[in-house]
Amino acid sequence: xxxxxxxxxxxxxxxxxxxxxxxxxxxxxxxxxxxxxxxxxxxxxxxxxxxxxxxxxxxxxxxxxxxxxxxxxxxxxxxxxxxxxxxxxxxxxxxxxx
Amino acid sequence: xxxxxxxxxxxxxxxxxxxxxxxxxxxxxxxxxxxxxxxxxxxxxxxxxxxxxxxxxxxxxxxxxxxxxxxxxxxxxxxxxxxxxxxxxxxxxxxxxx
Amino acid sequence: xxxxxxxxxxxxxxxxxxxxxxxxxxxxxxxxxxxxxxxxxxxxxxxxxxxxxxxxxxxxxxxxxxxxxxxxxxxxxxxxxxxxxxxxxxxxxxxxxx
Amino acid sequence: xxxxxxxxxxxxxxxxxxxxxxxxxxxxxxxxxxxxxxxxxxxxxxxxxxxxxxxxxxxxxxxxxxxxxxxxxxxxxxxxxxxxxxxxxxxxxxxxxx
Amino acid sequence: xxxxxxxxxxxxxxxxxxxxxxxxxxxxxxxxxxxxxxxxxxxxxxxxxxxxxxxxxxxxxxxxxxxxxxxxxxxxxxxxxxxxxxxxxxxxxxxxxx
Numbered sequence: 001x002x003x004x005x006x007x008x009x010x011x012x013x014x015x016x017x018x019x020x021x022x023x024x025x026x027x028x029x030x031x032x033x034x035x036x037x038x039x040x041x042x043x044x045x046x047x048x049x050x051x052x053x054x055x056x057x058x059x060x061x062x063x064x065x066x067x068x069x070x071x072x073x074x075x076x077x078x079x080x081x082x083x084x085x086x087x088x089x090x091x092x093x094x095x096x097x098x
Numbered sequence: 099x100x101x102x103x104x105x106x107x108x109x110x111x112x113x114x115x116x117x118x119x120x121x122x123x124x125x126x127x128x129x130x131x132x133x134x135x136x137x138x139x140x141x142x143x144x145x146x147x148x149x150x151x152x153x154x155x156x157x158x159x160x161x162x163x164x165x166x167x168x169x170x171x172x173x174x175x176x177x178x179x180x181x182x183x184x185x186x187x188x189x190x191x192x193x194x195x196x
Numbered sequence: 197x198x199x200x201x202x203x204x205x206x207x208x209x210x211x212x213x214x215x216x217x218x219x220x221x222x223x224x225x226x227x228x229x230x231x232x233x234x235x236x237x238x239x240x241x242x243x244x245x246x247x248x249x250x251x252x253x254x255x256x257x258x259x260x261x262x263x264x265x266x267x268x269x270x271x272x273x274x275x276x277x278x279x280x281x282x283x284x285x286x287x288x289x290x291x292x293x294x
Numbered sequence: 295x296x297x298x299x300x301x302x303x304x305x306x307x308x309x310x311x312x313x314x315x316x317x318x319x320x321x322x323x324x325x326x327x328x329x330x331x332x333x334x335x336x337x338x339x340x341x342x343x344x345x346x347x348x349x350x351x352x353x354x355x356x357x358x359x360x361x362x363x364x365x366x367x368x369x370x371x372x373x374x375x376x377x378x379x380x381x382x383x384x385x386x387x388x389x390x391x392x
Numbered sequence: 393x394x395x396x397x398x399x400x401x402x403x404x405x406x407x408x409x410x411x412x413x414x415x416x417x418x419x420x421x422x423x424x425x426x427x428x429x430x431x432x433x434x435x436x437x438x439x440x441x442x443x444x445x446x447x448x449x450x451x452x453x454x455x456x457x458x459x460x461x462x463x464x465x466x467x468x469x470x471x472x473x474x475x476x477x478x479x480x481x482x483x484x485x486x487x488x489x490x
Contacts, residue, residue, distance in 0.1 A: 001318075001336040001370055003304070008130070008185035010101070012154060012178035014145040016164045019178060024099075024154070026130055026185060032302070032320055032334040040130040042099040042154055046367075047308045056306060056318070056336055061159050061355050062369035066310045069367075073144075073167075073177045075160035076099055079367045080306035080313060087302035087320060106228070106283035108199070110252060110276035112243040114262045117276060122197075122252070124228055124283060138228040140197040140252055159257050171242075171265075171275045173258035174197055204424070204479035206395070208448060208472035210439045212458045215472060220393075220448070222424055222479060236424040238393040238448055257453050269438075269461075269471045271454035272393055295416075295434040295468055297402070326400070326418055326432040340465075341406045350404060350416070350434055355453050356467035360408045363465075373465045374404035374411060381400035381418060 002029050002038075003082065004057045006049050010042055016073045025049060025078060027057060032085050043076035044069055056080035100127050100136075101180065102155045104147050108140055114171045123147060123176060125155060130183050141174040142167055154178035198225045198234075199278065200253045202245050206238055212269045221245060221274060223253060228281050239272040240265055252276035296323045296332075297376065298351045300343050304336055310367045319343060319372060321351060326379050337370035338363055350374035394421045394430075395474065396449045398441050402434055408465045417441060417470060419449060424477050435468040436461055448472035 004027035012024065023045040029038035034054075041057070046068045049055050055078045063077035064070055102125035110122065121143040127136035132152075139155070144166045147153050153176045161175035162168055200223035208220065219241040225234035230250075237253070242264045245251050251274045259273035260266055298321035306318065317339040323332035328348075335351070340362045343349050349372045357371035358364055396419035404416065415437040421430035426446075433449070438460045441447050447470045455469035456462055 001368060003334060003336060008183065010154070010180055010184070011182045013181050014147075014179040016144050016156075016175075016177035024178075026183065030334075037333070039135070040101060040128075042101060046310050049308075056304070058310075058367045058369050060369050062358070062367050064160070064163070065358070065365060065367040071163060073156045073160050073163040073175065074099060075156050075158050077310075077367065079310035080318075081308040082304055083307050084305045085302065085320065086304070106281065108252070108278055108282070109280045111279050112245075112277040114242050114254075114273075114275035122276075124281065137233070138199060138226075140199060162258070162261070169261060171254045171258050171261040171273065172197060173254050173256050204477065206448070206474055206478070207476045209475050210441075210473040212438050212450075212469075212471035220472075222477065235429070236395060236422075238395060259454070260457070267457060269450045269454050269457040269469065270393060271450050271452050295466060297432060297434060324432075331431070340408050343406075350402070352408075352465045352467050354467050356456070356465050359456070359463060359465040371408075371465065373408035374416075375406040376402055377405050378403045379400065379418065380402070 001056045001058050003032065004029050004055050005034065006051050006053045006055060008051060018072045027055065029057065032087050041076055043078050044074050045078045047078050047081050049078050049081050054082040056082060099154045099156050101130065102127050102153050103132065104149050104151045104153060106149060116170045125153065127155065130185050139174055141176050142172050143176045145176050145179050147176050147179050152180040154180060197252045197254050199228065200225050200251050201230065202247050202249045202251060204247060214268045223251065225253065228283050237272055239274050240270050241274045243274050243277050245274050245277050250278040252278060295350045295352050297326065298323050298349050299328065300345050300347045300349060302345060312366045321349065323351065326381050335370055337372050338368050339372045341372050341375050343372050343375050348376040350376060393448045393450050395424065396421050396447050397426065398443050398445045398447060400443060410464045419447065421449065424479050433468055435470050436466050437470045439470050439473050441470050441473050446474040448474060
């Protein structure tokens, strides 16, 4: 999944079957620190996310694995609203060359 | 999904089964402000979109989740014609560091 | 789908089941004007395409939605040979800021 | 699959059905030498991976092909903890121009 | 599919069900001339490929369409060992502006 920030909404008059009434959120994909890495994808919201929220985006067929999105012609969904991103502590389990 | 702008059409003489007669639209993928981020993908239209329209593109298996596109050998479909992209207001719900 | 230009072929001695005898075409992914945006993918041909042809490439599970490719371990197929790419005229239906 | 390094965790209060209680790991995608090529994806852990571990990430529908992740709305999973990456010796079987 | 060159192997102690005993090959994705375009993906080998071999990589659900890989949590497989990449001759069938 990728981290995103909700930046707005889109509205549409002519939609494929099943998309009517679904919230279409505009989301910037970001890294862990909020830097935008891919701007302005559109995702169906399944979590009641609001503008400014940091969210988790599932893409591809994963976006249709929820009761709200099953069978829809969508390839991105908000599947979680993030509370905390923890990148601070480095445990002694670390291995590898890096 | 991604935002796109319809820029033209493509015509083909030899097509895989089921694609005959389907409208093949040329679409530039853009950000929320119309800046092109990926040029010239080809998508099946399920919404009666026209040249210049801003549309929503579903990619991958999502493109086949409509009555018009089920079972076709396609990986991109126009699933909505956009009326409005709202990125203006920032609500007080915003959380996170950014 | 993406626009491509057939630039050659590849031959292989050891292949996964079902790939034997299938034409493996070398294709450059291009924009609408022929500029290469991704070089040298390999796609199964379902249309009798030849070197130099402009073609339509379906990727992912879409590539297996034809009688010739069903169930094969492939992620790209030529599903149409393009005759014409029309990007010239801008109709008055155009909306949006672009 | 892609090689990644676990850099942290994310926590979420509102999640799509089935994601509750699953470990959401923050992972940097790297090359064989630890250089980051894509920062900060989020993957479900199926291997008990810890911070600093080098791991193997399966993306797309592959991420749901484990007993722990079947049917979840996820597109990335940690499917192995790497012990060793061997890129040293070049065997005489090498062919090709490079 | 994409062309790759086998550069090594990875070993892992903790693996998702079904991956135990499968050869995990380190592969650089290249263009037709051997230039690396994406470094260090990891693919299951279904062809007995060796280090230095030029191979064909199927990605996504395509990687699971072989008897050796069906149902595994993998998103990349070596499905052919390449013998020859032919990009030399340009036939008179060529059309298009390029």
